[in-house]
Amino acid sequence: MSKVLITIDGKGFLADSEKTVLEVARENHIYIPTLCNLEGIKPQGSCRICTCMIDGRMMTACTTPVNNGMVVVTKTDELDKLRSKIVELLFAEGNHFCPACERSGNCELQALAYLYKIMVPEFDYIFPNRDVDATHPKLILDHNRCILCKRCIRRKKEAENPTWFVFENRGNHVKINFDHELTADMDDEMAQKAMDTCPVGAIIRKEKGYDVPIGRRKYDLHPIGSDIEGKE
C-alpha cells in the first residue's frame, strides 16, 4: 500500500493511499462528525455531516479517498454552521422526542445536537404522521425516529447475507422495513446488534429499555467524538 502526504488542519500526516479522509483523520485523533457512516461498512456519504473543506471544496470526508498533497480543513465556523443545520433539519423532519426516548443519552443525533448547541429550532417542525411497527418478537421499528441513514440495511448487506433490513416505498414515503421470516429466529444478541447499528432510536429491542441509569449512558459523561480525540 503506497503512502501519501496530506495536511489536516495545518498538520502533515503520512497516510495509506487507499484510505478515506475520515479514516486518516480518526487514526490521527481528529474528530469529524458522522451519522450515516459506520466503521467497517462501505461509506455512502448521504447525511453530509462529515463535510470538510478538501482542497478548497466542500466534500464528504467519509467517501473521499486521500491524495498526495491534499489539504483538509475539518473545522471552520462555516462547516459547523452547515453541520448544525443538517442536524436541525433531521430533527425537524422526524418526530424526535428525546425526553421519553430510551436511546436518550446513547443517541448519536442527540449527541450531535448537544455538540452543536442546538437550543432553539430555526426550522418549522413537520411532525409527520408515522407509525410504529411492533409486530416482531424481538425488535420494534419506530419510524418516527428514523433518519434514513441506511446503516441497518448496509451493515447486513456487507456483513451477512441475506439482508434483514430493506427500504420500502419511494420519495417522501420511504421507510425501513425488515424481513419477518428471515428474522424469526433472531436471538437477543442479534437483536442487540441490530439496535446498536442504528444511530438513533428507530430500531429498539423489545422489553429492554432504560436499564442503564442516567449518568452512565454513552454520552452522559463525554461528548460525542471525545473518544476519537483521546479526551475521555
Next chain:
Amino acid sequence: MAKKVTIEPVTRVEGHGKVTIHLDDNNQVAQSRLHIVEFRGFERFVQGRPYWEAPVLVQRLCGICPVSHHLAAAKALDVIVGAGTGDGLTPTGEKMRRLMHYGQIFQSHVLHFFHLASPDLLFGIDGDPALRNVIGIALEHKELAVQAVMMRKFGQEIIKATAGKKVHGTGAIPGGINKHLTQEEKEQFLNGPDPLNVDKMIEWSLGALEFFKGYHAANKDLIDKFAAFPSSHVSLVRKDGALDLYHGVLRGIDNDGKKILNDVDYQDYLEYIDEEVKSWSYMKFPYLRSIGKKDGWYRVGPLARMNTVDFIPTPLAQKEFEIFQAYTGGKPNGMSMHMHWARLIEILHSAEMMKELINDPDLYSGDLTVKGTKQKEGVGLLEAPRGTLFHHYRINDDDQIEMANLIVSTTNNNTPMNTAVNLAAKQFMNGQTEITEPMMNAVEVAIRAYDPCLSCATHALGKMPMDFKIVDKNGKVINQKFKNGE
C-alpha cells in the same frame, strides 16, 4: 342584580385553574365552581407506545411530582411483566423506589407548605399582596426561606441518587430499578455538612410542626373553621393499617369513621370507583360506586391519610399523629386547613423513612429487577403527595399500550375543592357588593389547602395576573378588576 365573579388564574397552586362565583340579586353565592381549563391527553397519546416507555413518558405530566407518576406507572408495569402486584420486587428494587418516593413526598410537601401556603399564614389572608408570596417570606422570614430551599434540595438530591435526575429521571423500570445507591451517596445523606444531612431534615421537620402548632393555637378560628366540612376519606394503607405511601390496600372511611372501602386490592379499583364528567371542567369527578354519584365523593391527600390509617410506623411522626388524632378525639378530621398539619406530619415521616432506608444494606447490593409470567393488564397505585394516584395500562400482543387510565390525586379531590371554594365564597362574599382582594384570596386559600396540581409544572409565585369580572344577567361586564395585570 345577579353577578358573576371570575378568579383566573388561581395563584400559588401547580397548574392553571379558574374560579367562577355567581351571586344572586341579593349578593348571596348561588353557585361556585373551580374549573380546570387545561386539557392534557396523556391517556390518548401513550397509546401505541412500547409499554416500558410509560414510566418515563407519562411522568412528563408534571414537573412537581413526576416521581409519583414514574413510580405508579412502573408499579402497573410490574404487574404486566409478572413481577407481582407491588410486593414481588427484589428488596433492592422496592427499597430504592421507596427512597425515591419519600424524597419526592418530602420535597413536594416542603414546596407546598413553605413556598405556596405559608405566605397566607405568615402575612394573613388579607395581608399585603406585595409581601404575601415566597419573595415576602424570603424578605421577612429569612431563616424559614433558607430551610425551605435546603429541605427541597435534600429531597431532590435523594431523587437524583435514585432516579438519575432531580426531575424526570429513569430509575424505575418494569420489574424493579436500574441502579443501587453508592456508599458516597450514603455518606453524603447521613453525614453531609449541615444542613444537607438527614438528621438536620428531621430536626427542621419537627421545627416546622412546632411552628404550625403555635400558629394554630393563636389562630384557632382560621385553622379549625375555615372551609371545614364533613366528607369521606380514601387512601392506601399498609395491610396492618399503617401509613404507607408506596404500597398497600385501598381503605375508605365515611365521616363517622365507618369503613366504606374495606382494605380492598387496588387491582380491582374499577369495581369500587367510577368517574363522572361535567361539561364545565376538564377534570373528572371520581366517586365510590357503592354510594353513588351524588354522595360518593371523597377526599384524598395528607388529611385523608391521617384519617384512614391506624398508626404511623416511624416514632417521631407517630407521636405527632397521636396529637393530631387526639384533637378530634379520634374522629375523622374534616377541617381543610388541617391539611397543612397533616402534611407537616408526613414531611417528618418522610424524613424518618429516608434515614431508615439510607441505612438499609439492601440499597447497596442485590438484584435490581425481577420478571415472571407476562400479563396483559396492570394497575399501579401509590400515595402521591396530593393523594391516591391511579395508573392503569393494558397492552396488546405486540407489547404496545392500547389503553391507559389515570386518576390523578387532584382529580380525586375535585368535589372537595369545589366544596371548599363554595364555603369560602359564602363566608367571605355573601352580602358583599364590592369584591375585594382579600375576599378573592380567601377562595384561593381554600383551594391551596389541597395543594392541587392542576396540570403540571406551572409555577406561580403570587404575582400571576388575575382578572375579576362582575357580569350582569345578560353577560355584560359591569365591574372588572385586575391584579398584577392589565
